Structures are given as C-alpha cells and as structure tokens.
C-alpha cells in the first residue's frame with residue numbers, strides 16, 4: 593500500500609490537539625509513540641464487549657478474550673519472524689524483558705565470566721547487567737564508542753574472548769540514534785565464544801529497523817509495545833525456544849504451573865512458564881491491533897519517510913548557528929540529539945513546549961553515556977511515522993525563538 597503521511601495522521605486523534613494554543617508537534621517518539629484509533633478502539637472493545645480472564649474460563653467471554661489474546665501473540669511472532677509462537681513471552685516492557693533474561697543468566701554466571709555491553713546503553717541494558725555481575729562475581733566489560741556515537745567495532749571485537757558469556761547490544765541508541773550492525777556482530781560473537789548468549793535491546797529498533805530474529809541469529813530480542821504505536825505496560829521477550837524451555841522461571845504463581853502439590857510444583861510449557869498470574873490482557877490485545885495495523889503498511893516506505901524527515905532535520909540543524917548535533921552515526925533511527933550554546937537543554941525544552949513542540953531533554957536514561965560525551969544532557973527530537981517536514985520547520989522556528997530568548 594502506498595504511504596501517505598497525511599492520511600496516516602488522520603488515524604492519530606491526539607495529533608489534532610492544541611498545546612499552549614499551538615497545534616501539537618509531537619517529537620518525543622523515542623520516549624513513547626502516539627496510538628492510532630484502531631489501537632484505542634481495540635482496548636475499548638475488550639472492556640466494553642468481552643472483558644474476561646484468559647485461558648481458564650468456561651464461558652463465551654473468556655473464549656473470545658483468549659482467542660484475541662493469543663492472536664496477538666501470533667501477530668508478533670509473524671512480525672519478527674519467530675520460528676514458533678511459544679517464543680513470544682509477554683512482559684511489562686523492554687525493561688522487564690531484560691530483567692527476565694538477567695534473572696535467568698544470574699543463575700549461570702560465575703566469577704571469570706564476562707558480560708559485554710557498550711558505552712551507549714540505556715540504563716535498562718546497563719544497570720541490569722551491572723547488578724547481575726556484582727551478584728555473581730562476573731566482570732562487566734564496556735565497549736567504547738567513537739565521538740560520532742558509533743560503536744567502535746574493532747575495539748568491540750577485540751574485547752570478545754571465550755569468557756564472554758553474554759553480549760547485550762542495543763539495536764539502536766535512544767540518545768544518539770546510532771544503529772548497530774547486530775546481525776554481523778552476533779555472527780562474530782558466536783564464532784569467538786560458542787557459549788556466549790546474545791541479547792538485543794530492541795526498544796528503539798522495533799519501530800524503525802527490520803527485525804527478523806532468525807536472520808539476526810541472536811538468542812533474545814526485547815522490546816516495548818508503547819514505542820511501536822501500542823499501549824504502555826506491555827512488551828515482549830522473544831527468545832529461542834530451546835533456551836526458554838529450560839530458562840529459570842521469572843515469577844511463580846498461577847498460569848505458569850503444570851502441576852502443584854503442597855510440597856512442590858512442575859512448570860508449564862512455553863510461553864506460559866514465563867507468564868505468571870493474570871496477564872495484561874487489554875494491552876496485549878491493543879498491541880496486537882498495533883502490529884496488525886503496522887503490518888498492512890509498506891514498512892520500507894515508512895522507514896524511508898522517517899529517514900527523509902530525519903535528513904531534513906539534520907540539514908537544518910547543521911546550518912543552525914550555535915547548535916551542535918550529538919550523534920552523527922552513518923546509520924541512525926530518526927533521532928536528532930543536540931546541544932545549543934545559547935542555553936541548557938531543559939530551558940530549550942521549556943520554551944519549545946510553550947510553542948506546542950514536544951521534545952525530550954536530559955540524560956535520556958543514559959547517564960554514563962552523557963559523562964562519556966562530557967555533556968550534562970541533550971535536547972532530543974525523535975520522529976515517527978506521522979511526522980512531517982512541516983513539523984521539522986516548526987521545530988526550527990521554535991528553536992530560533994528559544995535562541996533569541998536565551999541570548
């Protein structure tokens with residue numbers, strides 16, 4: 593289907609609103625995207641027409657809820673090309689997905705093992721591994737980036753050895769936009785340490801990159817629904833079936849058991865063994881609607897549109913006096929991070945907001961990365977499917993005003 597940004601915009605009701613008497617320009621998509629009407633409708637439909645618990649009810653509503661809930665799993669499995677639907681585990685989001693992996697590996701890690709991360713991590717993909725290493729005596733190894741914000745691949749590969757037990761890699765940096773060559777990296781890691789597991793933090797990859805988990809060759813891929821046009825509070829841990837089938841359970845309770853006595857319990861099969869308790873049914877169904885909605889679009893056309901908006905923003909930024917772009921990797925998701933001589937990012941964010949332009953400012957949950965770059969934080973405009981060149985122009989008009997006010 594041909595991609596028409598103006599048509600897409602009509603599907604997002606929030607884009608019609610005014611903020612401080614200006615039409616909203618929403619450029620905080622790396623934090624969370626807006627939701628199309630079909631997603632909102634799917635959630636309302638569940639609560640209005642067939643609200644019920646899943647898997648265990650002996651009635652029509654439970655049956656309908658279970659069918660939609662499991663259909664959403666099929667949609668996700670299909671979207672990321674999982675080899676089996678039981679490899680798709682529902683979580684609360686990327687953070688919880690990473691914690692499920694860390695919970696499992698914490699029981700395998702020992703002194704002498706190494707966990708390899710990068711200097712561009714979001715805290716979710718850093719603190720989790722840092723704590724797992726502290727608890728097990730394993731060593732956290734941090735691979736460097738260049739000043740442009742690209743992973744130094746030569747240095748990365750030099751850090752690999754037979755002690756590398758886990759490599760946790762961001763598909764893309766939320767603060768800089770840099771996209772990592774995860775497929776090539778996974779192949780290299782596996783060729784050096786056959787024991788190494790590879791986990792991809794896909795929070796920023798899922799909406800803006802091609803994700804085929806079988807082609808990537810990784811062991812785990814984690815992502816959040818809310819950064820991909822779906823609701824908050826729901827996410828996915830994809831993992832290889834042979835790994836997850838024996839993976840230490842995450843939480844215990846109902847749903848995840850096969851058999852229980854007063855003294856012991858046997859675990860359920862995948863995916864349920866990693867999904868204890870009543871799941872977030874409404875949001876799973878909402879996320880299923882988001883994935884289905886996105887899949888009927890031409891993904892390559894969507895990505896090309898997003899990159900053209902980013903390119904336009906980058907060109908305007910390059911000729912904007914006093915502005916420095918932070919993160920100029922060759923391959924980027926649509927993220928423009930910058931600092932301005934004229935003022936602190938927080939002040940810029942405030943002035944832009946008064947003009948209806950929503951960006952994010954601060955360390956973007958990547959404090960060590962900001963320290964590495966010697967800056968307190970950045971202002972970040974991040975784009976999505978519905979953003980336009982006209983909105984980029986609004987951003988720079990607002991920045992002109994901010995510059996004058998702060999001078």
Ligand SMILES: Cc1ncc(COP(=O)(O)O)c(C=O)c1O
Nearest residue numbers: 685686687714716766793795816
């Ligand atoms: C790269 C990256 N990893 C992990 C996360 C955590 O995602 P969530 O807060 O949805 O769990 C984010 C959120 O911004 C992110 O950008």
